[in-house]
Amino acid sequence: MKIKLSNAGKRFNREWIFRKVNLEFSAPIAYAITGPNGSGKSTLLQSIGGMLQFSEGGIGYSNNSTTIASEQAFNSISFCAPYLDVVEEMTLVEFLHFHKAFKPLLNGLSVNDVIEAIHLQHAAHKQIRNYSSGMKQRVKLGQAIFSNTPIVLLDEPCSNLDIAGIELYHSLIERYCQERLVMVCSNDEVEYRFCQERISILDFK
């Protein structure tokens, strides 16, 4: 799986956040997108994930040289970010079954396997609205990492996680993301230390 950015730029009103981004991303490599607060990491990741449109230039997705239409790319992408909501009214079991109807789980895994993997068995039947912030972050990570997509986009993946949660994050990456294209937006080395490639958003100002 490949993503190619050609002269990509994004602005909000008159403010250019980044310009002239010419980069290629391919599996099985993990990329870190770094930069200070407000520099545009999340904006770039959301643009790559198709949640925002570039203001200039473009993006291409392909798999083994076959082009994937932008409007179909979401099938290949999973996304985890603190600003993305989960369905708070559902229990974890309900939410994962609901999500699985749109994005299947990694081959051979069940909803129960995912719940065990993110260590939330004790809260499986509790409404997500009553979860702590760290528990919700485990749900978001599980939802992204266990979706059967070749691309995994992670924005500040360790937000609200304690030390055990951060270790869990690294073990999930190690076990389930080796063959995938992973992108991590962060300014905290702990979150992206496994990434082979590092990209500073400041290079595109």
Ligand SMILES: Nc1ncnc2c1ncn2[C@@H]1O[C@H](COP(=O)(O)OP(=O)(O)OP(=O)(O)O)[C@@H](O)[C@H]1O
């Ligand atoms: N919808 C929007 N409308 C206007 N400006 C926006 C919008 N979204 C983001 N911005 C601006 O774009 C800039 C980049 O924001 P972004 O969230 O991408 O930064 P970031 O590098 O991810 O920051 P942080 O490390 O704090 O998460 C900021 O100046 C922000 O105010």
